[in-house]
Amino acid sequence: MDKKLLVKRAPSYYHNPELGLLQPIAYIDENGLCEPINNVQEDFPNGKIWVSKGFMDLCTRIGDDELFILERYEISGEDWQDNSSKHKFYSFGNAAKKLNPHEFIPVVQHDFLPNKATGLLFSDIEIPVSSYFFIFIKNENAIYGPFRVLENKQEKSKILSIPPQTPLNLPQDNIAKYDYQTLLEKNELITLSIDNDVKIFIRKTHNLRSIKYESIDFISDKNLIKLFMTQGFLKEGKNAFGKEAVRNLQKSIEEYGSEKIKFFENTDRFERVKKLLSDFLTQADYGQKIVDDFLFTTDGGKVFLNDYFEKHKDRLIKDKREELEKEISEKKAKLLGEIDKLEEQKKNKKEELIKIQENVHREADKAKVQIDKIKQQTEEETHQELSKKQKELLEKMNNLELEIKELEGKKTKFYDEQNKIQTYQDLVKRTNYYEERIKELIEQETNIKKAVETQQNLLASPSLGDELVKFKTIKSVLENKSSYPNEDLNIFLIKSNDFNLIENRKDFIDNLVNSFSKDNSRSFTYDEIANLLICLSQSFLTILSGPPGTGKTSTALRLAKFLGLVSDSNKTSRNFLNIAVGRGWTSSRDILGFYNSLKDVYQPSRTGLYQFLKKHSNEEFQDEKFLKLVLMDEANLSSIEHYWSDFLAMCDTDIAKTAIDLGIPDPNHRYLNIPDSLRFIATINNDDTTEKLSPRLIDRSPIISLSYSYDDVNEEYDDEISFDIGAVTYDNLKESFDISINEAKLDGEEQVALDKIIELLRDSRFNSKTIEISHRKRNAIYKYCYIANQLNFDIKPMDFAISQHILPLINGSGSAFKERLENLQIILEQYGYLKSKKILDTIFNTSEYEFYSFF
Known part of the structure; x- marks a missing residue:
């Protein structure tokens, strides 16, 4: 095809790993401009593109949630129109191309920014891991970033950091704040529908450099510690994080002038460092995580750990040995207990095995006796028995052939009678039609004669003048x-x-x-x-x-x-x-x-x-x-x-x-x-x-x-039984043949049958037009059946209700719609609703080009 596509991997259930599915998201023209696909089902029937080769290689190069370019794809043929499991377009794994890492950058919507001190963002929102991203704070109408996922230690918390290098060229540990409306007006944001969810992306990060933004210091406590450590405040060989050392460090920071701490040009950072050290001295566990991160992730921390171990090696080894001996003793006691249980189980299993072996021996002896008995039968007896069975089978075959011939004759006779009945019914139908037409024509002739006679009498009547006066x-x-x-x-x-x-x-x-x-x-x-x-x-x-x-x-x-x-x-x-x-x-x-x-x-x-x-x-x-x-x-x-x-x-x-x-x-x-x-x-x-x-x-x-x-x-x-009662009053008629919906109800079989029919007609699995039965129709059926059940109908009242309230709603086409009606036909026959089934049969017989309608 001429246009390239922006796609992502879609879930697939092929056993062959070389096969897979892609979800189309947007068109990419020759100038690299992106145009969202507004109607996926219209452009890509069944909603996917089939990868017929190289899907495994594609998966190794591209992540699950990663967007990428599909450079070419072709039409599969015509059979996809007749098979809903096939797809209109196909492609290959080598047609997939990764995006530029600074294009289509995700924008995640959230209520607040992550905690600046720790980087923790407690939320169940989906955070992309394959690229950096921005955060949209809706109540501020602002977009912040860039961020990236540093690690994920807990199930419901994410630790975020700032990527070291992006096209924005921001100061280290700084993020940018953009006005959301400005980015919209400059067409730097694009909205795409992915997995039935609307997501926002920044087209190209490079383009943001020319747009006004606010730079925000977003350095974490951990990185702040690293920063002053790199400036020589902690000397090698000192007890870096003893409380005495921290007090001296706090004192030195207060005493040093601006020349000594010139790297703290940001007053906020300087104040944060002083508060961090103060809290460390006054709170027992405060800052423990920051200290741990420093000790295990920085060179200065590792030197401190080595020095500490050399000075206290004997005591640490002794404590560790005692800890290990206690742990081994507990595990040994536990294992001995488990061994005793296994021994008991072994003993029980052994007794069960002995009983099984005894049963096997008994059954073997019985089988041996039976075999010997069979061997005692002579060859002649066996031959006679086989001959007898063969004779019986031949007799059965002859009887079956006679029955088949008899049934064939009855079938032929039945078809002949059916043809005669059909011919007779057609003749009766035509005769009745012509008789009705004759009655109508005679009635029309009589009415015309009466009208002519009336006009003649009026013209000849002396009261014609009075009638004209009335008209005037x-x-x-x-x-x-x-x-x-x-x-x-x-x-x-x-x-x-x-x-x-x-x-x-x-x-x-x-x-x-x-x-x-x-x-x-x-x-x-x-x-x-x-x-x-x-x-x-x-x-x-x-x-x-x-x-x-x-x-x-x-x-x-x-x-x-x-x-x-x-x-x-x-x-x-x-x-x-x-x-x-x-x-x-x-x-x-x-x-x-x-x-x-x-x-x-x-x-x-x-x-x-x-x-x-x-x-x-x-x-x-x-x-x-x-x-x-x-x-x-x-x-x-x-x-x-x-x-x-x-x-x-x-x-x-x-x-x-x-x-x-x-x-x-x-x-x-x-x-x-x-x-x-x-x-x-x-x-x-x-x-x-x-x-x-x-x-x-x-x-x-x-x-x-x-x-x-x-x-x-x-x-x-x-x-x-024929009597002239005159006209009954409306109230009398309504009281006898109507009922409030609050009092109307169906019997058990009627309710089950109606529920089945409603569920069938609205079932979306048929992949065809559904037929919705409104509450108004359901109420009408409830009221009708409640009164009819009191009148002792010969035909089931629900049969009348279905034929008058549900079947008139039938209006659809296609093989899938036909399948829906065939299932309805089965339900009608199952419950004995023959009047409705007859109407449905007529709908099938009068349909043209797979179009089915009650009218």
């Missing part, structure tokens, strides 16, 4: 800034009933099943009707999804009819509204209306939704206590999230409904109250003419899938 009156009211009329249409009034639904829920559901089965349209099972009622009660919006002709619209209309909200003769009701959604709706003005500031009037849309909701703000209507149901037919011809945005936040049914701001200046009419009893049903199709549902909308509503009905319920229902 309404028109003049709108143009003359009228207030908001309170229309009172002569429409269907709901029949009220005090039916106790909570105690008769199953009879109520059976009655609806019977009603649906008698009107020559699509029939529903007990489970399906109960599912509709639970979703309608618990969800502000329920979505019916399916291909054309599956009865989505008719299902919503029939449900409103059988719930007593409308009648056969009159389709209009204060409690039911049918809205045909149009193409190109973009805002709430298309479904609700808008405030016309020029005319100072609120102009409702043609849908009638504004008038429908406005009526229910008047508490005098007795219909207010019943369910208010709005059907949005073909709802995804336009984006639901756009034109229905005023209602989207109300989908959390546990939260009280809010009012909609109409934008009218008059505070008495500005807000449109939304009743708690309002519910929406939306029908959608999934083809190129419709809009895709947004994730926010899917997260807030159940999606019921209606497919072509091949197995309509044809059970004979007894007329005795």
